[in-house]
Amino acid sequence: MEIRTKSATDACVGGAIVVFAKCPIAGASKTRLAPLLGEEGAATLAKAMLSDILVSLSKHPQLRSTLKVLVYAPNTKSGESQMASILQSLHLPYHKMDVDPSNARQSDHTINHNNEERADSFDANGWVLLPMKSSAPIGSNASKSDLTSSSLGEKLEDALERTRILIEMKKTCNNSNKNEAVLFLGMDSPELPMEEIVYGLQISSGNRRLLQRSNEGTNENAANYQDNARETFTGKAHLCPANDGGYGLLSVPKHAPSSTIFSCVRWSHSLTAVSQLKALTDAKVDVSIGNLMHDVDEPADVQELAIRLAHSRNDENRNTNSCSENKAEGLLTNLSSGISTIVSSDETKSFPHHTWKRLVDLNVINGE
DSSP: OOOOOOOHHHHOOOOEEEEEEEOOOTTTSSGGGHHHHHHHHHHHHHHHHHHHHHHHHHHOGGGTTSEEEEEEESOSHHHHHHHHHHHHHTTOOEEEEOSOGGGOOEEEEEEOTTSOEESSOOOTTSEEEEEOOOOOOTTSOHHHHTTOSTTHHHHHHHHHHHHHHHHHHSOOSBTTBOOOOEEEEOSSOOSOBHHHHHHHHHHTSOOHHHHHHHHSSSOTTHHHHHHHHTSOOOOOEEEEEBTTSSEEEEEEOTTSOTTTTTTTOOTTSTTHHHHHHHHHHHTTOOEEEOOOBOOOOSHHHHHHHHHHHHHHHHHHHHHHHOOOTTHHHHTBOSOOTTOOOOOOOOTTBOOOHHHHHHHHHTTSBOOO
């Protein structure tokens, strides 16, 4: 197959990305990391991981026209202010939207990276702030309830419905490529597999031409296109399992029914990914499986993340400055002596600079 350079139009995949995120609140965020980092340290690491995710998605050239939605909890004014503050600190534009999906419309102002109001609406590079659906009974503490996973399926269903309305409001990319795929991410995996994200939006698009165009040449998923080309292509879901039995990425096509694809999923369980696959196939949605992602939920996950980033950083330094192959070992401090991990560099992942800096500040990594 002939290799050709992708033009700006070819690189545009469209669709929508939805990031589910909890406000980084000390004592409420990443509480299982508190024994290692303290409550404040756990919250600052959560903020750093979220920052890397937001920046990586905003800066990736193939996602320029992709609608980007940040679903936040708690769904309060305080929660909205905290998320807006994070976006402002990263110089990323954002939009505020109504809660009710039936009345989804942009608020009367858009904030750009200079914190200035703009008259133009729906900047494709901006983030749409959507409050997470509340599962709190009337009269209870909504902010605490919204931080639990017991009703995550309902929240994902609601977010999918509202995002599909937003897609209708703003057709992404161009008139010949109306990608209506929706891809979900959490905030627990700062090492974003950008190729998986792009591919997920492609394979869920139902647009065979879009998938073919991006698979020509060097894309590792080129073989998958050959299989899809032999059949009527309506779009598949794409799922990347996580190391803890959950999943870190899920893209769904337009025909996936929001009312059923998240039902009967066993959340926060070693069978979360398996039960999600079953829910999708029961709904007659074909699924492709991507590479493993690494969630950061436990102290051991932080230590393993530090090892991977140190090796990745060492690879970068060795390629540019001919550094010693053993430098990565010297970057690690405060790690359990029982950890033994073989790590290979993955150039398709974005390096999480905010997370790296926070791990250095927390003395998990010696950055010198």
